Amino acid sequence: MREVADQAGVSVATVSNALNRPEKVAEETRVRIQQVIDDSGFIRNGAAAQLRGMRSPSVALVVLDIDNPFFAQVSRGAEEAANESNHLVILCNSGGERDRESRQLRVLEEQRVAGILMAPAGHNSSRLYYEIRRRGTPIVLLDQRPERGDQCCVAVDDIEGGRLAGRHLVELGHRRIALINGPTVIAPCVDRRAGFLAALAEVGAELKPDDDIGVGAMTIAEGEAAAARLLSRPDPPTAIFCTNDLLALGAEHAALAARLAIPHDIAIVGYDDVAFTSMAFVPLTTVRQPAYALGYRAAHLLLDEVANPDHHHEGLLFTPELVVRESTTGIRAQHEIAG
Numbered sequence: 355m356r357e358v359a360d361q362a363g364v365s366v367a368t369v370s371n372a373l374n375r376p377e378k379v380a381e382e383t384r385v386r387i388q389q390v391i392d393d394s395g396f397i398r399n400g401a402a403a404q405l406r407g408m409r410s411p412s413v414a415l416v417v418l419d420i421d422n423p424f425f426a427q428v429s430r431g432a433e434e435a436a437n438e439s440n441h442l443v444i445l446c447n448s449g450g451e452r453d454r455e456s457r458q459l460r461v462l463e464e465q466r467v468a469g470i471l472m473a474p475a476g477h478n479s480s481r482l483y484y485e486i487r488r489r490g491t492p493i494v495l496l497d498q499r500p501e502r503g504d505q506c507c508v509a510v511d512d513i514e515g516g517r518l519a520g521r522h523l524v525e526l527g528h529r530r531i532a533l534i535n536g537p538t539v540i541a542p543c544v545d546r547r548a549g550f551l552a553a554l555a556e557v558g559a560e561l562k563p564d565d566d567i568g569v570g571a572m573t574i575a576e577g578e579a580a581a582a583r584l585l586s587r588p589d590p591p592t593a594i595f596c597t598n599d600l601l602a603l604g605a606e607h608a609a610l611a612a613r614l615a616i617p618h619d620i621a622i623v624g625y626d627d628v629a630f631t632s633m634a635f636v637p638l639t640t641v642r643q644p645a646y647a648l649g650y651r652a653a654h655l656l657l658d659e660v661a662n663p664d665h666h667h668e669g670l671l672f673t674p675e676l677v678v679r680e681s682t683t684g685i686r687a688q689h690e691i692a693g
């Protein structure tokens with residue numbers, strides 16, 4: 355570090371700032387220092403910096419399912435915000451498994467990441483989260499509301515989202531609507547179900563126990579298997595609300611495999627509005643979450659908590675939006691309506 359400072363004609367402190375707090379160093383000076391570093395082959399020892407108590411210039415993002423395009427959009431938003439503050443994003447996939455998530459959190463704390471964004475694999479008031487935060491690593495909750503209200507979170511009003519889905523199907527005349535839902539340890543699944551049931555209750559309809567399907571993972575395969583079971587019954591439902599788009603795409607596969615027409619024989623609604631929904635075999639009606647904005651705003655809240663001693667915790671709740679496509683209205687239905 356001293357050799358670099360001497361060659362660049364600056365103090366060691368200025369070299370340190372150029373590496374750790376580049377916003378505090380004039381652009382021309384920072385470029386000259388970086389050029390000397392590149393020419394000298396100097397590589398800062400991040401582990402030594404962390405031994406001196408410094409935080410790594412990185413934040414972690416722990417998602418439930420790396421295969422879900424929703425989290426790809428969330429990750430893109432988080433990475434753009436982190437990049438604005440010269441932070442890297444370390445992506446971890448919990449797969450919805452609590453033990454795996456706990457192992458990841460412990461390693462991230464040991465690596466002294468600046469902070470953690472996470473979509474919790476279960477109830478977000480676990481003791482480990484509390485201990486990690488108490489020891490100085492901030493955690494911002496994604497796609498979930500905090501159960502204690504004492505930390506930053508960014509989510510969508512999933513109760514309203516479930517209500518939008520249910521009300522849309524009810525307004526189309528459906529009264530036998532099935533639900534394919536993810537694990538109820540995941541808060542968004544609880545809220546989407548609650549909103550859906552509220553929409554049914556508004557017209558005196560009910561969710562039959564046989565139509566209330568819970569799956570262990572919110573994947574295409576689980577959605578296809580659950581829908582196949584529903585549709586193979588002598589008296590199948592006329593519509594299915596799936597609490598994410600992967601489940602809904604699976605349900606479409608099952609309907610087409612059973613040679614059922616969507617929506618004429620079975621209407622299907624998803625949740626998220628990920629990129630493929632408009633290009634699905636039958637373009638999917640879904641509830642849009644602003645995934646990029648969730649990730650971007652959550653990362654900004656986290657980095658403010660990291661950098662700002664006067665940080666105040668915030669809970670941001672975005673409003674979902676119903677996106678109507680052929681999987682509920684159908685091109686044929688539109689022609690019929692057109693008369």
Ligand code: RIB
Pocket residue numbers: 418419422424473497536540542543572597598599625626
């Ligand atoms: O976080 C649980 C679910 O909410 C994810 O599967 C994602 O699709 C979002 O909708």
